[in-house]
Amino acid sequence: MGGTTTKIGLFSSEGKLMDKKEIPTRVAMGRKSVFQDIAACIRTLTQDHGAALSDCSVGMGVPGPIDETGYADVMVNLDMYDFYPGKELSELLEGIPVKAANDANVAALGEMWQGGGRGYKSLLFVTLGTGVGGGIILNEKILHGAHGLGGEIGHIWVNPDEPETCNCGGHGCLDQMASATGIVRNAKRFMAKAEKPSALEKFDNLTAKDVFDAAKAGDEVAEKTVDYCMGFLGKNIADVTYVIDPEVVVIGGGLSKAGQYLLDVVYNHYKRYPKLKKCLSDFRLAQLGGDAGMYGAARLALEEK
Ligand SMILES: [Zn+2]
Structure with missing residues (x-):
């Protein structure tokens, strides 16, 4: 729904x-x-x-x-x-x-069952869209938590230096850094400070996709933005995986259309945080797009049956 x-x-x-x-x-x-x-x-x-x-x-x-x-x-x-x-x-x-x-x-749950997390039993799912959302599956079961807020990583505070207030009332939430909105906001800040011209200047209505496309093409401001914003995500994922130790991290949502490039940037930040090599989680892109929820709901229904 x-x-x-x-x-x-x-x-x-x-x-x-x-x-x-x-x-x-x-x-x-x-x-x-x-x-x-x-x-x-x-x-x-x-x-x-x-x-x-x-x-x-x-x-x-x-x-x-x-x-x-x-x-x-x-x-x-x-x-x-x-x-x-x-x-x-x-x-x-x-x-x-x-x-x-x-x-x-x-x-x-859908991504674990038939998507990017297929073959795994425990996973951290991160959606990057207009906001940042998440879900945790442990031993093939959803981690609901006491209030149904389990896996809600978007409003973990990751950047105390963020001057703007998040819609949740927080400051420097992951949502403010790694969402499409956060990427655009930070790209504009980097553009304002940049000494060299950037390909991003030509956009009247800059989108996160424009930033990723320009970063892939080697634009310095765009690369800096992606690296800065995804750095918070990589650190956050490292923190969360210390707690839940999932086999795989699956990244979905609109921004995941940036594909392997996005996955590599996040993974490179994630693996900076020391952990036994064999304890590192695998990283995968989501595969079910907007249908992931429907697949997960079907899996829930089968469990009920
Ligand atoms: Zn927030």
């Missing part, structure tokens, strides 16, 4: 994606309507494929913290509060099992 659209996939019990649909999340219509829309879409999908609803189970990823009992306190983007999303959907689907979890955690 996202703030503007909800993606719904029908999977076989072997985990094969058979069909998918995307419907608008009509937030303004209220929670009841949104859940009715989702239930109707699930009924259509199962009918289209001749599946009996009573044979199905449902997993869902929701944009907010959700605890292990399935309770969601607040989902700001959906304007929904104080309820059990799984229970609510199950009641609209004749009581079939529905398990809900946080969307980043569910995406992490």
Whole structure:
């Protein structure tokens, strides 16, 4: 479930994606309507494929913290509060099992199961987009934490020198350094201080993609920016991997389109922090893109079954 659209996939019990649909999340219509829309879409999908609803189970990823009992306190983007999303959907689907979890955690599970983390059982998943998100899988299980905030690495404070305040109220959160927004903000700062001209100056609406493209092409300001911002991420990943010791770190989100270049920069920072060589985590790019959450939700559903 996202703030503007909800993606719904029908999977076989072997985990094969058979069909998918995307419907608008009509937030303004209220929670009841949104859940009715989702239930109707699930009924259509199962009918289209001749599946009996009573044979199905449902997993869902929701944009907010959700605890292990399935309770969601607040989902700001959906304007929904104080309820059990799984229970609510199950009641609209004749009581079939529905398990809900946080969307980043569910995406992490999807990447472990059928994406960049395939073959691994424990992983740290990092999404780099307009914000920085994360999820942790240990022994094939989501680490929810007491409040459903497990793996939420984006608001760890990494840079006490950052003058701007983060939208969470913090200062120098990872989100402010390694997100698309953070990269653009820091690129502008480096440009203002640069002694040599930069290819970035020609952009009226500079994006993080422009910065990565220019860095790959050898632009000094862009290279400095990427190295500076990703340095915080590499250090942060090193810190987190000391605690959870995952087999693999999977990097996804819009910025991961920068590919191996991005992975190498982050890895080179990560490995600066001393650790026994054989204890270093592998680094992989995410593979499922925007479908990761759907795959993870399917995996949750299979666990429920
Ligand atoms: Zn923050």
